[in-house]
Amino acid sequence: MNTVETIPELRQAIKQLERPLGLVPTMGYLHEGHLSLVRLAREQSASVVTSIFVNPTQFGPNEDLDAYPRDIPKDLALLEAEGVDLVWMPSPEIMYPEGFQSWVDVAEVTQVLEGAQRPGHFRGVTTIVAKLFNAVQPDKAFFGQKDAQQVAVIEQMVRDLDFPLEIVVGPIQREPDGLALSSRNVYLDIEQRKAATVLNRALKAAKASYEAGERSGDVIRQTMTKTIQAEPLAKMQYVSCAHPRSLQELKEIVEDGTLLSMAVFVGKTRLIDNLVLGPNH
Numbered sequence: 704m705n706t707v708e709t710i711p712e713l714r715q716a717i718k719q720l721e722r723p724l725g726l727v728p729t730m731g732y733l734h735e736g737h738l739s740l741v742r743l744a745r746e747q748s749a750s751v752v753t754s755i756f757v758n759p760t761q762f763g764p765n766e767d768l769d770a771y772p773r774d775i776p777k778d779l780a781l782l783e784a785e786g787v788d789l790v791w792m793p794s795p796e797i798m799y800p801e802g803f804q805s806w807v808d809v810a811e812v813t814q815v816l817e818g819a820q821r822p823g824h825f826r827g828v829t830t831i832v833a834k835l836f837n838a839v840q841p842d843k844a845f846f847g848q849k850d851a852q853q854v855a856v857i858e859q860m861v862r863d864l865d866f867p868l869e870i871v872v873g874p875i876q877r878e879p880d881g882l883a884l885s886s887r888n889v890y891l892d893i894e895q896r897k898a899a900t901v902l903n904r905a906l907k908a909a910k911a912s913y914e915a916g917e918r919s920g921d922v923i924r925q926t927m928t929k930t931i932q933a934e935p936l937a938k939m940q941y942v943s944c945a946h947p948r949s950l951q952e953l954k955e956i957v958e959d960g961t962l963l964s965m966a967v968f969v970g971k972t973r974l975i976d977n978l979v980l981g982p983n984h
């Protein structure tokens with residue numbers, strides 16, 4: 704496995720790699736969720752590039768960039784074991800040199816849900832992802848369904864700006880009790896860890912109601928809200944029952960692909976989760 708830092712080194716190394724090329728962009732501190740994307744990339748590509756870059760521009764003023772967990776030696780060992788061909792670890796100065804002033808801004812789909820809670824977050828995500836795509840020029844790029852809005856925003860950007868690549872979305876990886884894998888789960892104590900299953904329980908309750916014939920967006924949102932409110936350690940930030948592309952809230956469920964999503968605080972830890980409704984999901 705080769706490791707590079709600068710863009711000229713990256714371009715030189717990529718020339719040696721067989722196509723199709725798969726890119727798995729990450730911010731490091733890898734867990735099973737990331738590794739499942741690497742495996743998907745391995746299955747679907749002749750060569751796999753993983754980027755590790757903790758992108759400062761997607762952190763808000765109240766989100767602690769310096770506290771973001773990092774463990775590069777462990778990440779590299781995990782990626783090597785998965786058969787990744789090339790790891791790109793640029794410095795912030797390489798990605799945002801002095802005088803940097805060009806941004807990618809997806810206008811509408813960024814304004815709701817996570818975007819409403821974290822202003823400017825998606826502008827940072829789309830700008831860095833566009834830069835990663837331009838530098839690596841992959842045939843496919845792999846993202847996790849756990850960040851469903853991030854996927855919708857990046858897909859919108861790829862359509863709007865004609866990036867010549869395919870976005871592949873890997874399924875959410877869960878603990879046996881249903882908790883979605885996240886680097887933040889380590890912050891939960893034993894009681895909070897039990898309470899954190901409430902996100903998945905709320906999604907399952909909404910799905911059961913849909914499967915029993917419910918089609919009202921309001922009722923589905925209420926079902927999720929009630930489940931979360933019944934958990935004393937949980938504090939709901941939002942629940943959503945939205946169109947899968949526009950992410951606008953729905954009055955009536957759309958038959959294939961309605962996105963149920965939520966953000967919930969358990970103690971001080973902010974957790975997100977989602978589920979797609981419909982016969983093909």
Ligand code: PAF
Nearest residue numbers: 728729730758828831850
């Ligand atoms: O999902 C992430 O880890 C990040 O948002 C990404 C896509 C690597 C961009 O920094």
